[in-house]
Amino acid sequence: MSNSTSGNSTNGESARSELTGLTIAEARDMLRAKEFTARELTEAHIAAIEAGNPALNAFILQTPEKALGMAAASDARLAKGKGLALDGIPLGIKDLFCTKDVRTTAGSKILDEFRPIYESTVTQNLWDAGAVMLGKLNMDEFAMGSSNETSAFNPVVNPWRAEGSNQPLVPGGSSGGSASSVAAHLAMGATASDTGGSIRQPAAFTGTVGIKPTYGRCSRWGMVAFASSLDQAGPITRSVRDAAIMLREMASHDPKDSTSSDAQVPDFEKALAKKVKGLRIGIPKEYRMDGMSAEIEALWQQGIAWFRAAGAEIKDISLPHTKYALPAYYIVAPAEASSNLARYDGVRYGLRVNGRDITGMYEETRSAGFGAEVKRRILIGTYVLSAGYYDAYYIKAQKVRTLIRRDFDDAFRDVDIVLTPATPSPAFALGEKSGDPLEMYLNDIFTVTVNMAGLPGMSVPAGLSKTGLPMGLQIIGRAFDEETVLRAGQVIEDAAGRSPAPRNWWSVSSSSSATTAAPKAAKKASAKSGSGTSAKK
């Protein structure tokens, strides 16, 4: 690495791909050691986006000039030895974080060319830590979807393909652009958001790490709202350590969000060093669902074996109201969405379509601006909140939610974390499930309970399916105990090895094989290669 980055490389492309293959932790340390500059690192990512984005459609807006300006500021600080926590690290931003003067769409036509006059707290925190913005990432419209197929800017494609197949697969959703860009090494990390699984499911589908922290850990100020009691920001990265590094910078107490917690934000990276010997791992019997693929079941058993080998204690637990989480979610989330999305009326920002009168203008604007899934959820939400149905649906769902939270409170008296699969299956094909809303909703069956209870949850790559597609395990923790969640995630990553990079088929200028990992990372990975399906040691 140090040879190829001092500017005397004979093969610029391979030097660039070595840079884009680094983890955030590696790049941070090498930037501080002046092995390369933030400008070189940023240019490598801009080139990777140019080459790969036409095929993947992960970015819907690229901001290379802004990125180079931010990188120059990072280089100035790094040169003085005053590098910040994320100085010079190029990131992608999910397009529901408002970015000052940079178009923000939430994947919808209704926001049109909206240019926020303010910066979201989460992104401001990242820029304050020296991070570099590469651009805005594609997503399901208003974060409503599990495949990134509801985006008004066309679907995102998963960089992973089944072995021997060219069929395009979905990257999951709603943070599909975040997951795809990080998996394909177009960005070192990305912001994402999770209302029912929108960080963890795409992370599982793309071999990346995604953590949804405790509700209240990250400020929601400046995030386009979907369901305010469920929405929470978090990072998608290529290692557990990187997730810890990014989350620490994203999290903060923010007086501008009344649900933002004033709990202290710990140094999550430090927590990774602690062992898990004696940690109590809960295995909930209700997550063993009918129709779950045998591969996912085997992966789960593998995870249990890894924790046992690491000295943790495995306990069977019960979360009796699990099966009711998804139907309750599909009352609460649409209800909150119908209220939050009432603001898109063609008056203050975004699209306007004229009608007969002012009501006609509202109706025409919202009809033209919203896609089918968003309309469906607004109508469900309007229905369950309407006179005569409010108690039967909304209040009932909020009561079930109390029971779901109580299940977890009871379980966490006996265990420290809960281990489950992240998704019922690996990534599916584009178009495979877009015809049936209910079938699509079932993607979130393992993740949605965590949002309903407001707890932290993380998806960690744990192995490949028979057809060579990534699969993830989920770790659920106590409220505000992301440290234990991350520590447990590190156990899975150590045992499974970091997810390999998918074979690079998407770069138009790149000749062939996998985006090369950095030597250090490659050595680490090869020491554990093939261990995705075998026990540690």
Add this chain to the structure above:
Amino acid sequence: MQIDEATVRHVARLARIKVSEQETTSLKRELTSILQWVEQLGEVDTSAVEPMTRMGEMKLPLRKDAVTSGDMAEAITSNAPLTEDHYFLVPKVVE
């Protein structure tokens, strides 16, 4: 719960979304299947349960009733489809 086309049109009107005849037909089917699916919540005894209205022990913070920002009419109206002198313009509401 069986949703008919009149209900779809009524709810769409409440939500201020114009729906075509074709959309009404498919929404009738989709809304019915989603609402029938959530009816399984009826199996859960919630007679002695309070609805969740906040996360955990979180308390709503209070702050001084003070002006914290302002004087930005230009910025606030900068994204509007139609404005005049820092007012949002809409079709005539009162004849």
